[in-house]
Amino acid sequence: MSYKFEIKDANLHYGSFQALYDINLDVPQKQVMAFIGPSGCGKSTLLKCLNRMNDLVEGCNVEGDFLLDGEDIYRDIEVTSLRKRVGMVFQKSNLFPMSIYDNIAFGPRTHGIKKKAELDEIVETCLKQAAIWDECKDRLKKSALGMSGGQQQRLCIARALAVKPEVILMDEPTSALDPISTLKVEELCTELKRKYTIVIVTHNMQQAMRIADRTAFFLHGRIEEEGPTERIFNNPHNEKTREYIGGQFG
Amino acid sequence: MQAVFLVCACISILCVAVICIYMFAKGCPAIAKIGVAEFLGGKDWFPTNSQPSFGIFPMIVGSMYVTAGAIMIGVPVGLLTAVFLAKFCPKRLYKFVLPAVNLLAGIPSIVYGFFGMIVVVPFVRSVFGGTGNSIITASFILGIMILPTVIGMSESALNAVPSQYYEGALALGATHERSVMRVVLPAAKSGVCAAIVLAIGRAVGETMAVVMIAGNQARLPHQLTQGVRTLTANIIMEMGYATGLHYDALLGTGVVLFVFILMLNLLLSAVTSKKER
Numbered sequence: 001m002s003y004k005f006e007i008k009d010a011n012l013h014y015g016s017f018q019a020l021y022d023i024n025l026d027v028p029q030k031q032v033m034a035f036i037g038p039s040g041c042g043k044s045t046l047l048k049c050l051n052r053m054n055d056l057v058e059g060c061n062v063e064g065d066f067l068l069d070g071e072d073i074y075r076d077i078e079v080t081s082l083r084k085r086v087g088m089v090f091q092k093s094n095l096f097p098m099s100i101y102d103n104i105a106f107g108p109r110t111h112g113i114k115k116k117a118e119l120d121e122i123v124e125t126c127l128k129q130a131a132i133w134d135e136c137k138d139r140l141k142k143s144a145l146g147m148s149g150g151q152q153q154r155l156c157i158a159r160a161l162a163v164k165p166e167v168i169l170m171d172e173p174t175s176a177l178d179p180i181s182t183l184k185v186e187e188l189c190t191e192l193k194r195k196y197t198i199v200i201v202t203h204n205m206q207q208a209m210r211i212a213d214r215t216a217f218f219l220h221g222r223i224e225e226e227g228p229t230e231r232i233f234n235n236p237h238n239e240k241t242r243e244y245i246g247g248q249f250g
Numbered sequence: 251m252q253a254v255f256l257v258c259a260c261i262s263i264l265c266v267a268v269i270c271i272y273m274f275a276k277g278c279p280a281i282a283k284i285g286v287a288e289f290l291g292g293k294d295w296f297p298t299n300s301q302p303s304f305g306i307f308p309m310i311v312g313s314m315y316v317t318a319g320a321i322m323i324g325v326p327v328g329l330l331t332a333v334f335l336a337k338f339c340p341k342r343l344y345k346f347v348l349p350a351v352n353l354l355a356g357i358p359s360i361v362y363g364f365f366g367m368i369v370v371v372p373f374v375r376s377v378f379g380g381t382g383n384s385i386i387t388a389s390f391i392l393g394i395m396i397l398p399t400v401i402g403m404s405e406s407a408l409n410a411v412p413s414q415y416y417e418g419a420l421a422l423g424a425t426h427e428r429s430v431m432r433v434v435l436p437a438a439k440s441g442v443c444a445a446i447v448l449a450i451g452r453a454v455g456e457t458m459a460v461v462m463i464a465g466n467q468a469r470l471p472h473q474l475t476q477g478v479r480t481l482t483a484n485i486i487m488e489m490g491y492a493t494g495l496h497y498d499a500l501l502g503t504g505v506v507l508f509v510f511i512l513m514l515n516l517l518l519s520a521v522t523s524k525k526e527r
Contacts, residue, residue, distance in 0.1 A: 056420070080423045080424070084422070087421065092414065096419070096437065110423060160421075162422075
């Protein structure tokens with residue numbers, strides 16, 4: 001099996017607070033990997049290391065190796081091209097206050113695509129890929145903020161797809177959505193993993209069970225257990241994983 | 251105690267009301283007597299001739315010219331300064347730049363006028379020709395004077411843009427610069443527009459500095475190097491000796507100025523209410 005990400009001996013400090021301890025993790029190609037664990041356990045922190053969004057946090061200090069296809073993302077790859085390859089969908093929709101079209105086209109334009117025909121095609125393809133084309137094809141020039149919460153989140157996914165990434169990181173993408181919208185996003189993930197590697201942080205364990213091929217359980221900044229989702233949920237080796245999944249804390 | 255607050259609030263409302271009533275009551279009859287079209291559209295201002303004419307069109311145009319010039323100079327500089335302060339400025343430098351900008355706001359307008367007279371007027375004279383007391387000079391000084399307004403309001407508008415927009419742009423692989431210029435700045439559009447409207451108000455209403463450097467000729471200018479007289483300058487220059495209809499015509503000039511400011515305020519509230527939607 002080929003790995004998309006290899007993380008070796010990673011430690012992360014926010015100032016004097018250590019948020020991640022000795023993380024070793026391999027993320028396989030074209031699968032969905034879920035990070036689960038209680039709040040503040042470091043799962044979002046690790047996710048944000050993978051596209052270096054942690055760089056924005058003052059006093060954040062990352063040690064260890066993060067390899068994307070064997071290249072060190074902190075040393076070998078320029079941060080803008082890293083983020084082009086590793087897209088991200090945030091917890092709350094952060095569509096820009098502009099039209100749907102301009103939102104989707106922002107990424108391609110950033111990376112030098114100017115021809116209208118080409119942009120039109122990218123916008124249509126991505127909206128179709130994100131299964132939202134039918135809902136917004138008649139209002140591409142209208143403000144993206146007029147869409148519902150669930151639609152906005154799928155537009156965010158479409159926008160992330162528009163730069164042709166290899167990996168999509170999702171930080172609790174459905175935590176603000178209703179069950180039907182959640183289901184749509186989950187179906188989308190299952191669909192997208194045929195072409196993309198997906199890493200998703202979730203509080204919802206059923207969600208992890210439904211969509212993830214592999215699951216990593218985080219506790220107090222450490223990965224306590226990682227493995228195929230089915231095994232993690234049915235037969236956890238680690239006592240703490242069992243307690244968390246059994247609902248004894250969290 | 252509440253009554254005290256109410257009384258204080260009423261004082262300012264009362265002042266606005268009294269000024270409003272007084273201006274219109276005193277100015278409007280004169281405008282009516284001269285004739286609205288003749289007053290607003292007349293190109294000749296000869297208030298002391300034996301056959302006096304009271305056309306303030308040159309002054310309206312003068313105010314518009316210097317205001318437009320001030321906006322062309324002050325808005326780009328101020329806006330980019332605001333972008334720099336909000337998104338690019340290192341913290342240590344910020345501590346020096348911000349007080350400097352605030353100091354600019356605190357300088358009395360007569361000092362700006364002085365600076366214009368002794369530095370900018372000779373400079374404009376030697377570079378562009380003419381006397382130096384001109385539209386260019388007045389625009390330049392006014393452009394500097396509106397900087398604090400533009401910078402202050404634009405900066406707070408930029409800082410009020412949710413950081414998710416910025417992060418979203420970065421996450422798509424945009425550079426810091428592109429994220430700021432293409433996402434954060436457009437998102438702050440309504441605040442920036444409000445800043446520009448306020449700056450226009452400031453420039454239209456400025457008197458002292460303009461009188462000292464604009465030349466004050468009451469005629470339609472044909473070149474940027476010619477002098478102009480603004481509405482405010484018209485009032486202050488002649489108020490000292492004007493009598494009769496001439497005096498009332500100056501009050502009428504004040505009414506026109508007042509209406510300009512009222513319209514700008516309407517525009518401002520339209521701009522800011524759009525933001526809240």
